[in-house]
Amino acid sequence: MIEFFLQAYSLPLIAEVRFSSDYFSEYPQQISVGKDAVSLFSQQPGYYAIHYKQPNTANSTAILLLNEGKIAVFAGEPPPTITDTISPVYTLPGGLLAVPTGLVFIRFPENIVVESQQAAIQQAGYEIAQILAYAPHAAWLSAKSGKISDALQGITQLKAISNIENVEPQLLMERRQR
Incomplete structure (x- = not known):
């Protein structure tokens, strides 16, 4: 009787789509910036950034717009239908949000041209x-x-180049008035 009940009333299994906590696993958890690693940015769970090909300042659900609307920061998990580039959001210990752009700044001594x-x-x-x-x-x-x-991820390889004086990623942050 119990077996019949289970067969008659069992519901079909429906796949549940979830973003795992390692959605941005290909990104470093922390980024050190400055010649002596003075600033340490940490990946901030619960936020993501969309990098638009064209400015998109009409996005009312964004909590922060950077680079004239080309980068928007959102709270939550990224929707699966986004076709633009998505990246994690990082924070400084004080809570200031920062978004990597994909550019890395390098500097050699003045007598060595890039x-x-x-x-x-x-x-x-x-x-x-x-x-x-x-x-x-x-x-x-x-x-x-x-x-x-x-x-x-490749910043370590850049730092290994001989005579390099400084290597740091470009991270955009909200402009703050002093």
């Missing part, structure tokens, strides 16, 4: 996005893959 180090930069998995006209020993790099996660 272009002379192009082979080492490429071997580390990066390409030169922009050499600073006023400082040819410094540049913005992007990962060859174009992925923000690869740009952040």
Whole structure:
């Protein structure tokens, strides 16, 4: 009798879609910034950023808009239907939200121009996005893959390049008035 009851009233199993806590597992949990790692940014669970190809300032549910509306920060889990790039959001110990852009800043001593180090930069998995006209020993790099996660994960390889003085990812934060 119990067996019949279970067969007659059993409900079909429905797959439940959940984002696991490691949704951004390809990103580092912490990012140290500064020559002596003075600032430590930590991944902030419960937030995500969408990197739009075009500015999207009409997004009323965003808690923060950066880069003239090209990056929007949201609370919660990212919806599965988003086709734009999604990244985690990081925070400083004081709670200030920061979003990685996928660009990494490097600087060599003034007597070494970035272009002379192009082979080492490429071997580390990066390409030169922009050499600073006023400082040819410094540049913005992007990962060859174009992925923000690869740009952040490869920072250790960039720091291993000889004579490099500084390497740090670009993290955008809300502008605050003093």
